[in-house]
Amino acid sequence: MRIALFEPEIAGNVGAVLRLGACLGAAVDLIEPMGFIWNDRRVRRAAMDYIDHVTIARHAGFDAFRATTGSRRLVLFTTKANHSAYDFEYRPDDVLLFGKESAGVPASVADLCDARVRIPLRSEVRSLNLATAASLALGEALRQTATLPQ
Template sequence: MEINEQANSEVVYGRNAVTELIKGAEAVDTLYVSGDPNDKALGYIVSIAKEKGAVIKQAPASKLQKLCGSERHQGVAVFATLCEYCELDDIFNTAAEKGEAPFIIIADGIEDPHNLGAIIRTAECVGAHGLIIPKRHGGSVTSAVHRTSAGAISHLNVMRAVNLASVIREIKERGVFCYCADADGKNCYGCNLTGASALVIGSEGYGVSRLVRDLCDVVVSLPMKGEINSLNASVAAGVLMYEIRRQRDIKER
């Protein structure tokens, strides 16, 4: 069979990523499937895709491999618009609808799709209300990001900021306290991280940009007790996000 790429979309493959994308989508155009029709996991994906109006097409494994550029497609692939970027108000509205103080993650200059995808996955897991990325000098939501996020991107507000500094000024005006993650900051375990908050994470190569750092209210760090004095950006982000989550949960008890 012939598989034609669709305009303005990218291919997503892998069972977890495809499942979460379909569950979070308003509609799905075409789902490509290869494998045993009696496979229950595959059958579930097909059933939820049909509920979203998808056309189901059988394709040999070789075609899926060519389409995905990988053997790790797990017998399923879908073309989709990966992310409908939101506005800042959407993030604040999500927090208000949940009756929670805003919890925002800002990725400053993180271009590696695996780091960005991992940050998105953790942000969704900790209950963050949105992620803000710069339109320039930063990654966008690609199929690799979607796959690394394990589909979490389908459940998280993502905003692309033309001017990250301006957005930070605005969220501060709206009562959000901004924390910048950097190795020379205050030990995060001694900081009060409750309340409306935004956590800024920089790239591994350059960290948070000087202008953005200067706009933040506090610079925080993680204690390093080993011989290596730094963490992968997504790992550091994950630890800090869960410390914010921990402190919030204690305050709410």
């Protein structure tokens, strides 16, 4: 299973997702451009030494990223979806896609995804932090597919 971040804007969020990937055994795809310089110390501060234990792939844009996914399903996590992330049936080779913090993904990217799901939230709030959403999503996907680390 992989986590893909579309044009992430906040270095600390990327670092936290890299740490998540290291701890739970998920590779992380970073779809550029990013809102910070890759060697930003905030990435390493959030990821700590876990950054050495996660497979990271950087892609020049969405088309370059999509060319690497093959037959894997691209599951978009978005507040605009109607299907709950907890009712969705994941597969071990799914790619869990998250949009940029400020704007999600454009419609042209959403249209190329195989599925769109949302994490149910209380109606009076907009969204979760990117790293928190990725944690909930990856945890549920791994639980369903029985691929959690031991």
